[in-house]
Amino acid sequence: MHGYLVFVGKRLLQLLAVIFFGVSATFLVTHLSPINPVEAALGRMTARSVSNPEAITAMRAALTELYGVNEPIWSQYINFWSRLVQGDFGPSLLAFPTPAMTLVMRALPWTVTLLTVATLITFAIGNVMGGLAGYNQNNRFLKAFGLVAIGIQPIPYYVVAFILLILFGFVWPILPISGGFAMNVTPGWNWPYISSVIQHATLPALSLVLVGFGGWFLGMRALVSNVVTEDYVTYAELAGVKRTTIVGSYVMRNALVPQLTALAMALGGVFSGTVITEQVFNYPGLGSLLIDAVNAGDYSLVLAVSSVSVTAVATAIFIVDLLYPILDPRVRAE
Amino acid sequence: MFAVFRDLIRYNIEFAIGLVLVGIVVIFACLSFFSPVDPSLIYTTIPDQPPSAQFWFGTNSRGQDMFWQLSAAFRNSLVFGFTVAVLSRIISIAVGLTAGYLGGWVDRVLMFINDIFVAVPIFPVLVLFYFVLRNNMDSLTLALIMACFGWPFDARLIRSVALGLKHREFTRHAVFAGMSTRKVLLEEHLPYVMPIVFSTFMNNMLWSIGLEVTLAVLGFTNINNPTIGTALYWANSHSAMVVGVWWWIVIPVILMVMTFIGLFLLAMSMNEYIDPRSRLRRMGA
Numbered sequence: 001m002h003g004y005l006v007f008v009g010k011r012l013l014q015l016l017a018v019i020f021f022g023v024s025a026t027f028l029v030t031h032l033s034p035i036n037p038v039e040a041a042l043g044r045m046t047a048r049s050v051s052n053p054e055a056i057t058a059m060r061a062a063l064t065e066l067y068g069v070n071e072p073i074w075s076q077y078i079n080f081w082s083r084l085v086q087g088d089f090g091p092s093l094l095a096f097p098t099p100a101m102t103l104v105m106r107a108l109p110w111t112v113t114l115l116t117v118a119t120l121i122t123f124a125i126g127n128v129m130g131g132l133a134g135y136n137q138n139n140r141f142l143k144a145f146g147l148v149a150i151g152i153q154p155i156p157y158y159v160v161a162f163i164l165l166i167l168f169g170f171v172w173p174i175l176p177i178s179g180g181f182a183m184n185v186t187p188g189w190n191w192p193y194i195s196s197v198i199q200h201a202t203l204p205a206l207s208l209v210l211v212g213f214g215g216w217f218l219g220m221r222a223l224v225s226n227v228v229t230e231d232y233v234t235y236a237e238l239a240g241v242k243r244t245t246i247v248g249s250y251v252m253r254n255a256l257v258p259q260l261t262a263l264a265m266a267l268g269g270v271f272s273g274t275v276i277t278e279q280v281f282n283y284p285g286l287g288s289l290l291i292d293a294v295n296a297g298d299y300s301l302v303l304a305v306s307s308v309s310v311t312a313v314a315t316a317i318f319i320v321d322l323l324y325p326i327l328d329p330r331v332r333a334e
Numbered sequence: 335m336f337a338v339f340r341d342l343i344r345y346n347i348e349f350a351i352g353l354v355l356v357g358i359v360v361i362f363a364c365l366s367f368f369s370p371v372d373p374s375l376i377y378t379t380i381p382d383q384p385p386s387a388q389f390w391f392g393t394n395s396r397g398q399d400m401f402w403q404l405s406a407a408f409r410n411s412l413v414f415g416f417t418v419a420v421l422s423r424i425i426s427i428a429v430g431l432t433a434g435y436l437g438g439w440v441d442r443v444l445m446f447i448n449d450i451f452v453a454v455p456i457f458p459v460l461v462l463f464y465f466v467l468r469n470n471m472d473s474l475t476l477a478l479i480m481a482c483f484g485w486p487f488d489a490r491l492i493r494s495v496a497l498g499l500k501h502r503e504f505t506r507h508a509v510f511a512g513m514s515t516r517k518v519l520l521e522e523h524l525p526y527v528m529p530i531v532f533s534t535f536m537n538n539m540l541w542s543i544g545l546e547v548t549l550a551v552l553g554f555t556n557i558n559n560p561t562i563g564t565a566l567y568w569a570n571s572h573s574a575m576v577v578g579v580w581w582w583i584v585i586p587v588i589l590m591v592m593t594f595i596g597l598f599l600l601a602m603s604m605n606e607y608i609d610p611r612s613r614l615r616r617m618g619a
Contacts, residue, residue, distance in 0.1 A: 014450075017446070017450065018450050018453045022453070025459075026459075026462060029462055029463060030462065030465075030466055150602070154540055154595055156544040156548060156594070159587055159591070170575075267455075268452070268454065269455075271455045271457065272457030272458075272545070275457050275458070276548050276552075291461075294461055294554065297465075302465050305458065306459070306462050309458045313455045314453045317453050
């Protein structure tokens, strides 16, 4: 138990370092760039209408005050962190004067739910099928499954999502292709709302699962086909242990440890995929918010979304890492 | 080297298929050197022509011949992926070999940095760079940024091999013979990690081209530079599917899927080749 606590402590330290460096990098990229947010915002505001010079000067002064860009960079940096720990990223320009953090918090549950459910399904399907395919190497169905996995796995998220959109939007319209829930239901704990949310999430989740399961399948198949050649598997077979027990308790459990490491490392990529999926299916999550913010040139909202997503992904990796000892008694013992 | 190649083609059907797919795409991309039109120009031909004997891949609503347009797009994308892969391989070899050989605090510091890079989600970071750089964001800048994020997985892999090499007899001989650390790493250890470098090279190209497609489709790159992603971006912005100009979307998607499956098969079969157990099983020994 003591060893586990030390392990958790070390990982926690690393988590904090990742968040610190990640968020600092976000700050530095935006603040050391040659582009001035005040001039950029002014340019956009005055592009479509004619304003008199006094109004522009006043606006420039107000925006300079708002962004605090007249101060030296280190004091901006300290200021940024002191406000950030209170969860304050300043007002969003996209939906002025709503704080950027409120918008992020509104979008976060959608993304987190979609990502968690899709990742769990993907991980489960890929590993179970991969494990079976590695153990029963001559099974025709599992071989065909492997071919499908190889075929779909390398295609980018965008293309898979787009093909699904065309199939279920134009060719066979049975599922909603846009939004988070239907217009005519009231959000809350009622059945029409929940079923509408599930229906709307089906296609985005399906695209994530389709792209994702192949990697787990191929990885697990390769791992298991190496594990089955180990002596203890032959011994268990000779001793008459049931095949299902061998696959479940001996082979797959051993092979699952490196897969868990891979899961922790893949989460960042899955998040990127979610951003695209949300954009394609117009899902009200962090990804759509980020893209809207970039298109609207909303400085504080972009900073807020990037910082929150860095933090969220790092935390998710931390949680996966904590699961290790549960799966692998060797780590627990150390 | 040649014998390895011959064996791979003979015993590994995946490698052969991958080679054919990638070969077709590379030849297609190389045709752009003989292109009669400048791919950055628009309205050079009749718009919205379906595929025919004159326009093999049809023409798009911007009045471009899709054959030459896509040829240039694939060349740019492949060059882009190649650049990212080369740059990030250099970083990962340097970090992996140094961390594995030197060990101690150098190893701990490098792996700590490595773990930070693994945990940072790349997509929001790239969008952030686009947000800041806007029109100054060209392919080379994007390649540099992505190379800075594409090395950590492979550095760890190379480090694990280098850890094993460190205690081998020949390393000790080399050190006693007075070889400098740099020489030991480059001349003694580097050849051992080259197979990993080659197989991760393909994977890295897949990753970077895929990300470029994603960014470009959203319009977050220089959209006037023809790449696979910008081809799709323009098709979408002209609602090609709805208007009925299906060849504008379908042909690039087919070619792209060919590229991705081809590169993936190459990476996978090389990976298998590195592991002698699966190689022997395949050869029927």
